[in-house]
Amino acid sequence: MSEELISKKDLLDMAGISYGQLYRWKRKDLIPEDWFIRKSTFTGQETFFPKEKILERIDKIQTMKENLSLDELADMFSPNVTELHFTNEELVKRNIVSGAVMNVYLENEKGGSHFDFSRILEVFVLEKLLQSGQINLDEGKMLLQVLKDHRGLIKQKNGEIVLTRKLGVSSCFLFINAEEVKFEQGTKVVVQLSLVKSMEEMKANLL
Numbered sequence: 001m002s003e004e005l006i007s008k009k010d011l012l013d014m015a016g017i018s019y020g021q022l023y024r025w026k027r028k029d030l031i032p033e034d035w036f037i038r039k040s041t042f043t044g045q046e047t048f049f050p051k052e053k054i055l056e057r058i059d060k061i062q063t064m065k066e067n068l069s070l071d072e073l074a075d076m077f078s079p080n081v082t083e084l085h086f087t088n089e090e091l092v093k094r095n096i097v098s099g100a101v102m103n104v105y106l107e108n109e110k111g112g113s114h115f116d117f118s119r120i121l122e123v124f125v126l127e128k129l130l131q132s133g134q135i136n137l138d139e140g141k142m143l144l145q146v147l148k149d150h151r152g153l154i155k156q157k158n159g160e161i162v163l164t165r166k167l168g169v170s171s172c173f174l175f176i177n178a179e180e181v182k183f184e185q186g187t188k189v190v191v192q193l194s195l196v197k198s199m200e201e202m203k204a205n206l207l
Contacts, residue, residue: 003050003052004052005037005049006055007046007048008022008049015058017058028073028074029077030074031054035050035053037050060200064076077200084116084117084206087113087114088102088106088113088115091115091120091123094205096127096202096205097127101126101127104137104141105126108145109148120206121199122147124201125147126143128198129193135190135191138170139172143161143191146161146173146174147174150174153174158195158196159175160175160178161173161174161191161192161193162175162191162192163189163190163191164188164190165187165188166184166186166187170190
């Protein structure tokens with residue numbers, strides 16, 4: 001899962017933004033500090049960024065800043081746990097999750113009817129993958145258990161959920177800040193889902 005990098009100069013040219021905009025968005029926490037990577041080059045020190053992440057983030061900022069303030073955007077992009085609290089009925093009404101998937105979640109998770117940020121994310125991811133047909137119900141339950149077991153890690157880290165199959169047997173993994181992962185030959189990666197992107201998508205739907 002190594003990432004292609006892009007230099008600051010190439011980024012500014014490709015995204016059509018100014019140096020001032022880039023660093024203003026950084027100061028407003030719209031772009032994470034750890035995306036600014038200092039590397040030595042033959043001309044000296046230069047700043048690079050994870051190409052796919054930064055271009056996607058800038059595209060979202062430019063698309064959404066007409067309707068949201070920079071503070072609202074910063075809250076949406078923040079991986080930190082917010083004060084989000086909803087009931088299961090409110091989440092269904094807001095189309096975060098269907099009634100059928102909510103029932104599956106509640107039957108397996110055994111929690112109450114009030115959802116905090118972690119539980120909303122879990123049900124949101126379950127809905128997304130079940131409705132897409134990428135995973136079956138048993139795999140959904142396995143994925144849910146992994147998310148539940150590691151709630152504390154997911155809150156503040158850059159995590160990815162990966163579901164694999166080999167010879168008809170499924171496995172589910174949570175990778176935290178992983179740069180590169182190799183699997184056994186013959187293993188099919190069925191799902192590779194960024195939880196940070198899922199958080200952003202979920203928050204955008206709730207705003």
